[in-house]
Amino acid sequence: MTDNLVKILDGNTFVVSDPRGDIDATPSDPAGFFSWDTRHLSKWALSVDGHRLNPLSVDDVHYFEARFFLVPGTGTVYVDSKLSVLRQREVRGGFTEELRVLNHDDKPVELRIRLDVGSDFADLFEVKDALGKKGSYYHRLGDDHLVLGYERGTFRRETTISTTAPASIAEDHLTYHVTVAPHGEWLTELRVVPGMLRSDGESLLPSRGPQRSRPGMLDDLQQWVSDAPHLDCDWESLCATYRRSLVDLAALRFSPAVAGTHSLPAAGLPWFMTMFGRDSILTSLQALPFAPELAATTLRVLGDWQGTRRDDFRDEDPGRIPHEMRYGEMTAFEDRPHSPYYGTADATPLYVVLLDEYERWTGDAKLVRNLELEARAALDWIDQYADLVGNGYIWYERRNAQTGLENQCWKDSWDSISYSDGRLPGFPRATCELQGYAYDAKLRGARLAREVWRDPDLARRLEEEAAELKRRFNRDFWVKDGEYFALALDADGGQVDALSSNNGHLLWSGIVDKSKAKAVVRHLMGPRLFSGWGIRTLAEGEQRYNPIGYHVGTVWPFDNSFIAWGLRRYGFKEEATRVAAAVLEAAEFFEGRLPEAYGGYERDLTKYPVQYPTACSPQAWSTGAPLLFLRTMLGLEPAGDKLVVDPALPVTIGRMELLDIPGRWGRVDAFGRGRFDVGPRSQPRRRRR
Amino acid sequence: MTDATTRFFEVLGRRRHEPLLARVTGTARFDITSDGDIEHWFLRIDKGDLAVSRSSDPADCVIRVEPDQLDDLVSGKVNAMAELLRGALVLEGDPELLALVQRLFAARSTQDAGLEGSRR
Numbered sequence: 001m002t003d004n005l006v007k008i009l010d011g012n013t014f015v016v017s018d019p020r021g022d023i024d025a026t027p028s029d030p031a032g033f034f035s036w037d038t039r040h041l042s043k044w045a046l047s048v049d050g051h052r053l054n055p056l057s058v059d060d061v062h063y064f065e066a067r068f069f070l071v072p073g074t075g076t077v078y079v080d081s082k083l084s085v086l087r088q089r090e091v092r093g094g095f096t097e098e099l100r101v102l103n104h105d106d107k108p109v110e111l112r113i114r115l116d117v118g119s120d121f122a123d124l125f126e127v128k129d130a131l132g133k134k135g136s137y138y139h140r141l142g143d144d145h146l147v148l149g150y151e152r153g154t155f156r157r158e159t160t161i162s163t164t165a166p167a168s169i170a171e172d173h174l175t176y177h178v179t180v181a182p183h184g185e186w187l188t189e190l191r192v193v194p195g196m197l198r199s200d201g202e203s204l205l206p207s208r209g210p211q212r213s214r215p216g217m218l219d220d221l222q223q224w225v226s227d228a229p230h231l232d233c234d235w236e237s238l239c240a241t242y243r244r245s246l247v248d249l250a251a252l253r254f255s256p257a258v259a260g261t262h263s264l265p266a267a268g269l270p271w272f273m274t275m276f277g278r279d280s281i282l283t284s285l286q287a288l289p290f291a292p293e294l295a296a297t298t299l300r301v302l303g304d305w306q307g308t309r310r311d312d313f314r315d316e317d318p319g320r321i322p323h324e325m326r327y328g329e330m331t332a333f334e335d336r337p338h339s340p341y342y343g344t345a346d347a348t349p350l351y352v353v354l355l356d357e358y359e360r361w362t363g364d365a366k367l368v369r370n371l372e373l374e375a376r377a378a379l380d381w382i383d384q385y386a387d388l389v390g391n392g393y394i395w396y397e398r399r400n401a402q403t404g405l406e407n408q409c410w411k412d413s414w415d416s417i418s419y420s421d422g423r424l425p426g427f428p429r430a431t432c433e434l435q436g437y438a439y440d441a442k443l444r445g446a447r448l449a450r451e452v453w454r455d456p457d458l459a460r461r462l463e464e465e466a467a468e469l470k471r472r473f474n475r476d477f478w479v480k481d482g483e484y485f486a487l488a489l490d491a492d493g494g495q496v497d498a499l500s501s502n503n504g505h506l507l508w509s510g511i512v513d514k515s516k517a518k519a520v521v522r523h524l525m526g527p528r529l530f531s532g533w534g535i536r537t538l539a540e541g542e543q544r545y546n547p548i549g550y551h552v553g554t555v556w557p558f559d560n561s562f563i564a565w566g567l568r569r570y571g572f573k574e575e576a577t578r579v580a581a582a583v584l585e586a587a588e589f590f591e592g593r594l595p596e597a598y599g600g601y602e603r604d605l606t607k608y609p610v611q612y613p614t615a616c617s618p619q620a621w622s623t624g625a626p627l628l629f630l631r632t633m634l635g636l637e638p639a640g641d642k643l644v645v646d647p648a649l650p651v652t653i654g655r656m657e658l659l660d661i662p663g664r665w666g667r668v669d670a671f672g673r674g675r676f677d678v679g680p681r682s683q684p685r686r687r688r689r
Numbered sequence: 690m691t692d693a694t695t696r697f698f699e700v701l702g703r704r705r706h707e708p709l710l711a712r713v714t715g716t717a718r719f720d721i722t723s724d725g726d727i728e729h730w731f732l733r734i735d736k737g738d739l740a741v742s743r744s745s746d747p748a749d750c751v752i753r754v755e756p757d758q759l760d761d762l763v764s765g766k767v768n769a770m771a772e773l774l775r776g777a778l779v780l781e782g783d784p785e786l787l788a789l790v791q792r793l794f795a796a797r798s799t800q801d802a803g804l805e806g807s808r809r
Contacts, residue, residue, distance in 0.1 A: 154776035198776040206782060304788045308709065309765065309795075325770075332774035339770040370712045 005031065009251055010064045010091045010217070012036060013194070019055040021068040021087040021097075022046060027120070030127060033095060033159075035194035037328035039127060040094075040159040043118035043172075046087070048072050048101070048111055053085055063251035064217055065090035083109070090214060094193035101187075103180040113176040115190070119159050121150035123328035125336055135329075139171040146174065151199075155332055158195035164188050196327070224250045228290045229661045231630070234654030234674075237588045238626075244592035245626045248618040249287060253294070275325040275340070277302055277347030278410060279620050281354050286561060286624030288361050289631050289661055295358040296367060302351060303374040307342050307381075312399040315343035315408075319381030321351045323405070336403055345386060345396040345408040345434050348378045349441035356444030359452070360638045363664030368452045379445045379462065382438050388428045389491065392472060394438050397428035409434060410559075411502075411537065415544055416551035417488050420497045422543030425490035432485050433502045435473050436509030442466035443510070474513045483519035485512070499523060499539035501556075504563025507570050517570045524563065525575050532603025534560040534583045540600075547600035547610075554597040554612050557583050558621035561628035568632050573648040574676050580629040581650040581678045587626065594622040634658060634670045641665055647672025694721070694756070697763040698730050701793060702741035709792045711737040715783065717790050718748035723756050732790070750786035753779035765795035 007016045013035040017023050023044040025031040033041035046053060053070035060066040070085040082105040088098040103109050120133070135152025145162035146169050165188035167174040180186045196204045224246065231242045280302065284295035307320035314337045326338035337343075352375055359368050368375075388395035398404030407416055409431045417431060418424050446462035449455045477485045479495055485503050486495035503520050506512050512520060523529055528539035534555035538545050546553045560583045567576035586609040587594050596619040599610035634656070635646030643665050649656055651674040660667040701707075719730040731744040754762065758777065761767040769791050772778035780787055 155774075156776055198779055200779075202779075204773065204776060204780075205784060206780065304785060308792045314768075327774055332771055332776075334768070334771050339768050339774070373708065373711055 006058055006060060006066050006068075008060060008064055008066050008089065008091050008095075011253060013091055013094070015089065015091055015095055017044070019058050019068070020046070020053050020070060021055075021058075021066075021089065022052070025120070027122070028127065032122075032127075033192060033194070034124065035094070036196050037124045037326050037331070038157050038194070038196070039122040039124070040119055040157070040194040041117065041192065042120040042122065043116055045116045046070075046085070046099070047114050047116070048083070048085065050112070050114075062218070062221065063247055064092065065214075083111075092214065092217060094191065097190045097192070099188050099190060100185055101178075101180060102185045103182060106182050108179055108181050108184075110177075110179050111186075113178060113186075115174045116172060117146070117148070117161060117174065118172055119148045119150070121148075121157050121329070123330045125326070125328060125330045134333075141169050141171065143169075145169070146171070152329065152333070154199040155329060156195075156197040156199060156201075157329075158197060160191075160193045160195065162191045162193075164190075221247065221250050224291075227662075230659040231656070232659070233656035235652055235656075237592070238584055238653065238656075241584060241587045241592035241594075241626050242630070245623050246290070248593060248623040249283075249291065249294075249620070252618060252620050252623065275301065275305075275322070277321045277323050277344055278350065281321075281347060281350045282558065282562070283620040283624040285350075285354055285357060286558075286621065286628040286631075288357060289636055289663070290627050292358065292362050292662060295354055296362075296364065299351070299355055299358065299367065299371060302347070303371050305340050306374050306377060311342075313337050314339070314341050315399050315404050317342065317381060317385040319348065319377035319379075320385065321347040321378060323347060323408075337400055341404075343396075343398055343400070343405040343408050345394055345431075346410065346437055348381050348386070349394070349434070349437040351375070351378050352441040352445050352448075353437065356448055359448065361663045363641070365452050368448055372453050375445065375448065376458075379441065382441065383465075386438075389430070391493070392469060393430040393489065394434040395428035395430045396434075411551035413550045413552075415549075416537075417496060418498050418542070418544045418552075420499070420542055425488065425494075425496050428491055429488050429496070431488040431502065432473075432477050433505040433509070435469065435477070436506045436511040439466050439469050439473070439511040440509040442469070470511050470513070473511055474516065478516065483516075484523045485520065498542045498544070499528065500542075501529065501535050501537050501559050501563060504535060504559070504566050507566025508562045509566070510569060512570070514570075517572075521567065521570070521572050521575055524567070525578070530579075530582075531555060531600050532582060533586045533598065533609045535563055535579060536600040537597075545600075548612060550597070550612070553600040555583075555586075555600050555609070556597045556622075557586075557594040557625040558596075561625040561632070564632045565628060568635065568648075573635075574678075576632055577648045577650050577676045578678045580633050581652065584626060584629055585652075593618055594625055595619065596622050630658060634672055636661065636670060638663060643668050643670075645670040645672075648676060649674040650676050650678040652678070693760040693764050694730070697795075698732075698741050701732070701739055704739060706738050707734075707793060708737060710734050710739075710789060713737065713786075713789050715750065715786050716746075716748040717750045717752065717786050718744075718746070719759060720751060720753045721756055721759055722753060748782065750780070750782040750784075750790070752787060752790075753781075763794050769794075 004019055005016050015033045016031045023031050023041055025042040032039040051072050054073045056069040058068055066089050068087040071081040072083055084102040086100040090096050135150055138149045140147040147158055147160050149158045167176050178186045198204055228246050231239055280298045284298040287294050302321050305322045307316040308318050320342045322340035322342050323344035324338050325340040330336040331338045355375055386394040396408035417429055442462040443466045446459040450459040479486050479497050484499050485506055487498045487500045487502055488496035490496055504524050524535055528541055529535050536553055536555055538552040544552045560579050564576040564579040589608050595611050597612040601610055633649050637644045641664055649672045653674040656672045658670045713734050714736055715734055717732045721728045729743055729745045731742045733740040773780055
């Protein structure tokens with residue numbers, strides 16, 4: 001991380017501040033206190049006698065709390081101060097900040113402590129795109145509190161700031177005139193509560209029971225970690241990465257408005273803290289052997305919101321699984337279609353993939369029966385609504401040309417889908433991995449139809465369609481002279497022939513002919529795609545290749561985790577292990593918290609992985625990547641009521657045990673020893689970020 | 690009471706079963722407020738079986754709207770989630786039921802799905 005911002009969060013409420021604990025946001029800056037996609041504080045700046053403070057240290061104790069140790073001082077050089085200031089902040093409902101001023105002198109001291117406050121009530125979309133406001137601001141002053149508000153018609157959002165110590169309160173600041181005794185201290189507790197309100201001032205969403213207490217949150221975190229399997233191995237940093245992943249996943253759990261107290265993984269901080277079809281599904285898949293309850297909630301909530309009609313504004317179709325739900329002003333006034341927005345071409349087949357994988361692990365056939373209608377509708381969507389060209393493939397082209405998404409696959413930036421010579425194809429587009437997901441969904445749907453829904457006719461039809469799809473795909477997408485699969489087909493049926501990491505997803509889905517797998521793997525592990533830190537999104541040598549291009553050259557840990565799973569599926573154990581080891585070694589440089597993406601530079605060149613400049617961190621599917629790597633390296637695979645363990649570990653790991661893996665078998669343990677030499681390791685200790 | 694809303698609930702009452710709600714059991718009440726008067730439509734869902742009445746009994750999910758607004762909701766002209774976020778629709782109780790009941794609104798049934806709906 002290069003930004004030095006301090007981020008604490010609980011679900012979709014989070015605070016992003018500087019190392020002093022201050023928030024001083026500009027319109028396009030992601031700092032602030034956010035809740036339900038609205039920035040409730042854009043200013044929160046502390047000063048003592050007119051001077052801002054200097055940080056001595058910051059301690060983000062748990063994902064939901066941080067401690068700032070500060071001293072007065074004016075420059076960069078530390079001033080020997082007789083005062084210390086401590087801010088202890090925790091996110092819980094809103095956030096609470098305990099502000100403590102210590103006098104180390106023998107004499108009493110008189111101080112003017114001032115907190116400047118303000119809120120622009122920006123929608124996250126406005127922060128992202130730096131847009132202006134249409135409503136009006138108001139405020140109310142109380143003896144011990146200040147209310148900041150914003151309204152536009154019936155739309156209302158408020159921030160209530162209250163203080164335990166007496167203060168003089170104005171619309172943009174709280175001031176304390178205090179005398180602190182020799183070796184004494186002064187203390188106030190500030191509480192900041194966001195309000196998502198109706199026009200009558202009541203809360204928009206029904207209360208979900210009492211606010212959790214701090215001990216409650218600690219217990220919950222402890223319970224979450226202890227419910228997950230226990231990892232023990234000789235590679236210490238891997239254990240640390242594993243623990244970090246579990247804790248970050250706990251932080252990213254999010255209860256969308258409809259899910260009651262159940263939670264599903266939100267996508268990431270700061271932009272994507274919301275319900276995301278693709279991200280929630282892929283993260284739930286990664287976490288299945290560790291926290292299967294995430295998958296259950298994801299399936300239920302996404303099922304609740306499954307599309308049931310044609311709506312061009314939202315790119316909705318019957319059976320389509322939503323892409324993204326938002327709760328801010330721009331969604332409320334339909335300046336953005338996220339209520340929810342459906343423009344994703346992969347979440348729908350992946351929904352069926354997750355449902356099947358969930359049942360294979362947990363044996364929870366009840367949920368599969370419950371969601372039969374949704375799963376069937378998802379399978380129907382593939383053939384009835386996604387085949388825009390009528391040739392048996394999933395295609396995408398947005399119908400909302402203003403605010404819909406152009407690229408409806410995971411590589412969703414504007415230049416991510418290109419020909420080898422750099423040209424961009426027109427629309428619609430059929431990217432290759434979508435066809436793999438469709439193939440997998442049909443086969444998995446067939447298994448569910450046969451074993452759970454008792455519909456052998458549907459099972460047979462789906463299997464026939466899958467076989468036919470595989471045959472056609474291996475003909476139409478195969479770039480003969482290059483011996484790999486094209487990134488996409490264009491509307492004329494031509495191959496969008498860039499070499500990309502998407503080939504690895506095809507292995508995961510099983511759509512690749514056995515006879516072609518070796519050539520695909522040669523590319524994935526070859527110098528154009530494999531950087532030494534993982535597999536690049538786009539191969540070196542392609543016209544648009546850029547080692548720090550978002551989807552055109554960076555390495556994505558999540559992408560690699562599914563590719564390694566795919567390599568394993570086709571029997572390339574050693575290669576899977578090499579990919580896993582590369583990314584897990586990179587994790588050491590990020591203190592166990594893998595970012596969304598890092599640079600695609602050659603490992604020999606940089607010696608450390610270069611973080612992509614504006615990557616989300618923590619981010620759900622990067623957090624899930626180490627979990628899926630563990631599954632892959634240990635070769636964990638459900639087989640009926642048994643769990644098969646077939647480890648393939650790098651020698652660097654030495655010995656590994658993963659204890660109490662939950663599933664339909666109850667709980668079982670997996671053991672393995674390192675056997676594969678995956679090359680020399682870099683030493684992160686010599687260089688820190 | 691307006692025509693679109695009345696027609697909607699009458700058709701719903703005759704349909705008796707809605708496969709789109711096969712996994713749903715619960716009650717939803719629509720409170721239609723107009724000039725201080727309140728009218729009710731009460732919907733009982735039992736694993737997709739539907740029963741419609743004008744009861745004012747307590748429900749798992751209560752949705753308070755104005756007459757025109759409900760017309761627009763049931764005919765698919767406006768989106769319930771956007772209305773809720775804007776504070777224009779008042780919700781008490783279980784939000785999950787609101788998400789599911791939305792499936793009943795125009796072009797959201799199995800019969801006519803995909804044939805019409807709001808086009809912008």
